[in-house]
Amino acid sequence: MALIIDVFGAPDSAAALEAAAHASAELDVDLQLVGHENTLAGALAELPCDFERISVDHYAGDSIDEALDQALRLTAMRPSTLICSANPRGLIDAAHRHLALIDGVERAALAGVYPTLRHRGHERDPFALLLDVSASVEPRARDLVVWAALGAEYARIVSRNDQPIVALLANSSQRSLCSAAVRRAAVGLDEVELDWDYRGLITADQVPAGDADVVVAGGLAGDVMLRSIEGLATTGEALVEQARRRFRWRVGVQMLSSAIERLREMTDWENYGGAPVLGFDRSVILIRQDAGTRAWYNAIRLARKLDRGDLIGRLRVAAAAAGGHP
Amino acid sequence: MSAIVHYRWDVDKTYIRTEFDTFRDLVRAWRQEAEDKTNIPGAPALLRELLATRDRDQSRVTFISGSPRQMRRVLSDKFRLDGVEPDAFILKPNLSNILLMRWKAVNNQVGYKLAALLDSRSEGADEYLFGDDSEQDALIYSMYADMLSGDIGADELQETLLACGVYEHEVEALVRRYGEMTQSGVVRRVFIHLDRRSPLQRFLAYGPRVVAVYNYFQAAVILHANGVLSVEGVARVVESMRLDGYTPTRLANSVRDLLRRGFINASVLDEMLGPYPDDASGFWTTDFFDAFLEALDGVETTVVRRVSRPVRIDYGDLIERHRYKRPETPKDQLPGFLKD
Numbered sequence: 001m002a003l004i005i006d007v008f009g010a011p012d013s014a015a016a017l018e019a020a021a022h023a024s025a026e027l028d029v030d031l032q033l034v035g036h037e038n039t040l041a042g043a044l045a046e047l048p049c050d051f052e053r054i055s056v057d058h059y060a061g062d063s064i065d066e067a068l069d070q071a072l073r074l075t076a077m078r079p080s081t082l083i084c085s086a087n088p089r090g091l092i093d094a095a096h097r098h099l100a101l102i103d104g105v106e107r108a109a110l111a112g113v114y115p116t117l118r119h120r121g122h123e124r125d126p127f128a129l130l131l132d133v134s135a136s137v138e139p140r141a142r143d144l145v146v147w148a149a150l151g152a153e154y155a156r157i158v159s160r161n162d163q164p165i166v167a168l169l170a171n172s173s174q175r176s177l178c179s180a181a182v183r184r185a186a187v188g189l190d191e192v193e194l195d196w197d198y199r200g201l202i203t204a205d206q207v208p209a210g211d212a213d214v215v216v217a218g219g220l221a222g223d224v225m226l227r228s229i230e231g232l233a234t235t236g237e238a239l240v241e242q243a244r245r246r247f248r249w250r251v252g253v254q255m256l257s258s259a260i261e262r263l264r265e266m267t268d269w270e271n272y273g274g275a276p277v278l279g280f281d282r283s284v285i286l287i288r289q290d291a292g293t294r295a296w297y298n299a300i301r302l303a304r305k306l307d308r309g310d311l312i313g314r315l316r317v318a319a320a321a322a323g324g325h326p
Numbered sequence: 327m328s329a330i331v332h333y334r335w336d337v338d339k340t341y342i343r344t345e346f347d348t349f350r351d352l353v354r355a356w357r358q359e360a361e362d363k364t365n366i367p368g369a370p371a372l373l374r375e376l377l378a379t380r381d382r383d384q385s386r387v388t389f390i391s392g393s394p395r396q397m398r399r400v401l402s403d404k405f406r407l408d409g410v411e412p413d414a415f416i417l418k419p420n421l422s423n424i425l426l427m428r429w430k431a432v433n434n435q436v437g438y439k440l441a442a443l444l445d446s447r448s449e450g451a452d453e454y455l456f457g458d459d460s461e462q463d464a465l466i467y468s469m470y471a472d473m474l475s476g477d478i479g480a481d482e483l484q485e486t487l488l489a490c491g492v493y494e495h496e497v498e499a500l501v502r503r504y505g506e507m508t509q510s511g512v513v514r515r516v517f518i519h520l521d522r523r524s525p526l527q528r529f530l531a532y533g534p535r536v537v538a539v540y541n542y543f544q545a546a547v548i549l550h551a552n553g554v555l556s557v558e559g560v561a562r563v564v565e566s567m568r569l570d571g572y573t574p575t576r577l578a579n580s581v582r583d584l585l586r587r588g589f590i591n592a593s594v595l596d597e598m599l600g601p602y603p604d605d606a607s608g609f610w611t612t613d614f615f616d617a618f619l620e621a622l623d624g625v626e627t628t629v630v631r632r633v634s635r636p637v638r639i640d641y642g643d644l645i646e647r648h649r650y651k652r653p654e655t656p657k658d659q660l661p662g663f664l665k666d
C-alpha cells in the first residue's frame with residue numbers, strides 16, 4: 001500500500017516530515033510525500049530516515065489547493081491512503097472531484113473522534129466516532145443509514161470492536177419530535193438486518209458519556225457537537241490552570257496531578273492521529289491544522305491499520321448491505 | 327585501475343544482520359549457528375559479483391570484525407554457505423582484552439580496526455571499504471584512506487586517535503607506522519550501510535568518497551557507474567534482494583535517492599536500464615523489472631546537492647559527531663489501540 005502525505009499543505013510541515021521520517025525508519029510502510037522535492041529531501045537528510053521507503057512527488061507551485069489536488073490525483077491512481085491537513089469542507093469537495101464513491105454511497109462523511117470515559121473493543125479504544133462533522137448541508141435519511149454502516153465497520157477495524165454500538169443523534173428520544181430525515185433513518189435502521197448493535201436515538205447530553213461507539217449525525221449537528229466537546233475540554237484545561245494560580249487550590253490540584261495528567265493523556269486527540277473521511281474508494285485521513293509530530297505519526301499508523309484491515313473492501317460490503325434502506 | 331582490487335568488509339550490521347543492543351541480543355548472536363545468521367539483503371550477492379568481475383588472484387577480500395575470535399568457526403561456516411572465500415578474516419581479541427583488563431579496547435573499535443586495515447593492506451591496490459553506521463566505520467575508513475594518500479598530518483592523526491579513546495601506546499604505534507609507510511594504493515569508495523538509518527547529513531563532512539547507502543543495490547549502482555561492476559552483476563544483486571522481499575518501489579526510491587544526492591546521473595540510469603535488444607532474457611523480462619521501471623517513471627527528481635569534489639576532513643569536528651544516537655521516536659508514546 002502506498003501512503004500519500006500532503007506535506008506542502010501541512011501548516012506545520014516540519015512535524016509532518018519528522019513523523020514521516022520516523023515512520024519510514026520504524027514502520028513497514030512506503031510513503032509518498034507531496035511537496036517541493038529539494039526542500040523536503042534536504043530536510044529529511046537531517047533526520048533519521050529511510051529513503052528506500054520515501055519518494056517525493058514534486059509539487060512546483062505555491063498553492064495549497066493545487067498541492068491537495070495533486071495528492072488526491074496520486075491517491076486515485078492506485079490503492080492508497082491520503083493523509084492531509086486541509087479545510088474539511090475543501091477536502092471533501094476536492095475529494096469528490098478526484099475520487100470515486102463506494103457503490104451505494106451517495107455522500108461521503110467526515111468522521112471526528114472524541115474521548116469518552118468508556119473504553120471500547122479489544123483495543124480499549126477511549127475514542128468514540130462521530131460522523132458526519134463536515135458542517136455540510138443536512139443529509140437525507142439514506143445517507144444516515146449508510147454512514148451508520150460505514151461507521152460501524154470502521155469501529156470494528158480500528159477498535160477491534162466486534163459489536164459496535166451505533167446511535168443516531170437527535171434532538172429528542174421521541175421519534176415524532178425529530179427531523180424527517182432522522183425519523184426515516186431510524187425506521188430504515190429498524191428494518192435492516194444489522195450485524196452491529198443499533199441503539200436508536202441518542203441526545204447530545206448522552207454523547208460525551210460514550211453511550212454509543214458510533215454516533216451518526218447530520219454534518220451541521222455533528223460539527224456543533226464535536227466543537228462543543230472540544231470546547232468543554234479546553235475549558236476544563238483552563239480551569240485547572242486557573243486553579244493553579246490560587247495557593248489553596250494549587251495544593252488540591254497538586255494532589256490530583258497524576259489523575260489530571262492521566263485524563264489529559266487519555267483525552268489527547270494527538271493519540272488518535274486524524275479523522276477519517278468515509279465513503280470514497282480510497283482511505284483519506286484528515287489531520288487537524290495544529291497537529292504535531294505525534295499526531296502525524298499516529299495518523300500514519302492508523303493508515304497502516306486501516307490498510308491491513310482492508311477498510312475499503314469492508315466498507316464496500318457494508319455499504320452494499322445498507323444500500324436501498326430506507 | 328591497478329592490478330589488485332581489495333574489498334574490505336565489516337561483518338556485523340554490514341554483511342550479517344546482527345542485533346547487539348541488549349545483553350540478550352549478544353547471547354543470541356553468540357549462540358547462533360552459521361545457518362541461523364541472516365545476511366543483509368544483497369551483501370553476499372554483491373561480493374560474489376565483485377569477485378567475478380576479474381581473475382580471483384587479482385582480487386582480495388578481507389573481513390574485519392569487532393566480534394570476538396571465538397566466533398571464527400561460525401562466521402567462516404557462514405561465508406562458506408554464502409559461497410564467499412575471504413583471503414583474510416580478522417577478529418578482535420576480546421577475551422585477551424578482558425583478561426588483561428583493557429576495557430577501552432573491548433568497546434573501542436578505532437585502534438583495533440585501523441591496525442587491522444594496515445596489517446592486511448595490499449600495497450598499491452584499489453580499495454573498496456564496506457562498513458555501517460552503528461560504530462565509527464566512516465571515521466576509521468576515512469582515516470585509513472587519508473593515511474594511504476598522505477592527506478592526514480601525523481599530529482592530526484595522533485590527536486584524533488587520542489580523542490577516540492585509543493590507548494596511548496597504540497596511538498604511538500599507529501603514528502610510527504604512518505611515518506614509515508609508503509603511500510601507495512587508494513581507497514576508491516567507502517560504503518556505509520545505514521543500518522540505524524542515521525541522517526544522511528551526518529556523512530557529508532566525509533566528502534564524496536564516503537557513500538551512505540540504505541541497501542546494496544545502491545552500492546551496486548554506484549560501483550557500476552564507477553566501472554567496477556557490470557550491469558548484469560547489478561541485476562543479480564537485485565535478484566537476490568528481490569528474493570529477500572525487496573519491492574520494485576523500494577529499489578526505485580533507492581535510485582531516486584542516489585540521483586538526488588548526485589552520486590549518479592540520469593545517463594547512468596539510461597545506460598543501465600536499456601533499451602534492451604528484442605532477444606533480452608532473464609531478469610530484464612520479469613514482471614519485477616517492469617514494475618521497477620514503472621515505479622521509476624513519472625516522478626521528477628531534482629538534484630538536491632552534488633558531492634563531486636573531495637573535501638579535507640576535519641577530524642576534530644567529526645569526533646564530536648561520529649557516534650550518532652537516534653532520538654526517541656513517537657512510537658514510545660503510542661496509545662494501545664494503535665499498536666500492532
